[in-house]
Amino acid sequence: MLPPPPLLLWSLPASRALSLLPPSSTARDPEDARDGVKLPPDAAASVKLRSFAQNAAVPPRRARRAASPPRPPARALRPAPSGPLSAAALVCGQVHKRSPRVRAVEDHSAAAMAAARGLWVLVLVLGAGLQAGVEACSCHPAHPQQLFCTAEIVIRAKISGEKIVSPSNSSSPYMKMIQYEIKMIKMFKGFDKAKDIQYVYTPVFSSLCGVKLDSNNKAGYLLSGSMWSDGRISIGQCDLVESWDNLSLSQKKNLNYRYQMGCECRINTCYTVPCASTGENECLWTDWLLDNSLNGEQARQYACIRRSDTSCSWYRGGPPPEKDFLDMTDP
The missing domain is CATH 3.90.370.10 (Tissue inhibitor of metalloproteinase-1. Chain B, domain 1)
Structure with a gap:
C-alpha cells in the first residue's frame, strides 16, 4: 500500500491524516522516546505528520543525488612552467595558466638569452681567429717567376753567421731583426743596386714573416728581397727564399735569363x-x-x-x- 501524498495529508485533520499513514510511519518519534516526553494525541499526530512529510520529500532528492554520476577526481596541478614570470607567480602562491601575452614575453626573454649566449660564443671564436691571424704570416700565392720579377735583389749565398740587431732606437722586441752574415756565390738580379752584399735582414718572429736560415747548409740558399733606403737587404717568407738543393734543374736554369x-x-x-x-x-x-x-x-x-x-x-x-x-x- 502506497502512502498518500503529503499535500493531501496536510489538507485533512491531524487525526484523520494519521489514520491514513502506514503503521511504520506512526511509530513514536525516536527523539520523544529518547527524551521520555509524552505528547497529547493531537500534538503527537501533528509531529508524526510533519515527520512523514519531511521524510517523504527527502528521499527523491537523495535518490537524484545518488543517481547522478560521481564527480571526477580533481586534476593534478601541472608542473609549474619555466620562466621569470611563472617563477614569480609561484613565489606569490599563484599557480595559473599562462596567458598568450605572458607566453610571448617569456619566449622573447628566452630568445634574448639564447642570442646573448650565441653572441658571446661568436666573440670568443672571432677573438681566437684574430689571434691566430695575428700570429701567422700570410702571403699571396705567386709563381717563382713572379717572385723573381718583383724582387729587387736575387742572389745565391751561404750563411756564415747571425745575430739579433735593432735597426731603430725602439726597445720593442717586434722591431728586432736577425742579421744574417752571408757569402754571396752568384747574383741573378740587382747588379745596378748592389755590387757586394754581406748581410741580409729578416724579422725575428715568424709571425712577422721572418725566415730561419741554417749556417750548416753547404749548398746555400736562393735569396730574393727588397732594398731599404739605407742599402740593407730585407728578406721574408713572401719572397723567393729556398734552399738551393730544393730547386729543380729547370728553376736553376730559368734564374739566368728565362724568368x-x-x-x-x-x-x-x-x-x-x-x-x-x-x-x-x-x-x-x-x-x-x-x-x-x-x-x-x-x-x-x-x-x-x-x-x-x-x-x-x-x-x-x-x-x-x-x-x-x-x-x-x-x-
Whole structure:
C-alpha cells in the first residue's frame, strides 16, 4: 500500500491524516522516546505528520543525488612552467595558466638569452681567429717567376753567421731583426743596386714573416728581397727564399735569363674552373687547381716567356741531362 501524498495529508485533520499513514510511519518519534516526553494525541499526530512529510520529500532528492554520476577526481596541478614570470607567480602562491601575452614575453626573454649566449660564443671564436691571424704570416700565392720579377735583389749565398740587431732606437722586441752574415756565390738580379752584399735582414718572429736560415747548409740558399733606403737587404717568407738543393734543374736554369724574359708577361693563378685567359700576354697557372699545391709542375719546370709575336706562353726548354753535371757551371 502506497502512502498518500503529503499535500493531501496536510489538507485533512491531524487525526484523520494519521489514520491514513502506514503503521511504520506512526511509530513514536525516536527523539520523544529518547527524551521520555509524552505528547497529547493531537500534538503527537501533528509531529508524526510533519515527520512523514519531511521524510517523504527527502528521499527523491537523495535518490537524484545518488543517481547522478560521481564527480571526477580533481586534476593534478601541472608542473609549474619555466620562466621569470611563472617563477614569480609561484613565489606569490599563484599557480595559473599562462596567458598568450605572458607566453610571448617569456619566449622573447628566452630568445634574448639564447642570442646573448650565441653572441658571446661568436666573440670568443672571432677573438681566437684574430689571434691566430695575428700570429701567422700570410702571403699571396705567386709563381717563382713572379717572385723573381718583383724582387729587387736575387742572389745565391751561404750563411756564415747571425745575430739579433735593432735597426731603430725602439726597445720593442717586434722591431728586432736577425742579421744574417752571408757569402754571396752568384747574383741573378740587382747588379745596378748592389755590387757586394754581406748581410741580409729578416724579422725575428715568424709571425712577422721572418725566415730561419741554417749556417750548416753547404749548398746555400736562393735569396730574393727588397732594398731599404739605407742599402740593407730585407728578406721574408713572401719572397723567393729556398734552399738551393730544393730547386729543380729547370728553376736553376730559368734564374739566368728565362724568368727575366717573361717579366712583362702576366701569370694568372687558377683556383676554380672555368679559368680562362683574359689576354695574349697571360699564362694560366693551374698547379693549385690540378695538384692542390703551389709547388707543382708548372712552378718547378716552366717559365712564362714572351714569344716573337708578343704573346706569352709556358716554356719548359729541352729535356734535362742524364747527370746533374751542369750545376757546376750553371747556377
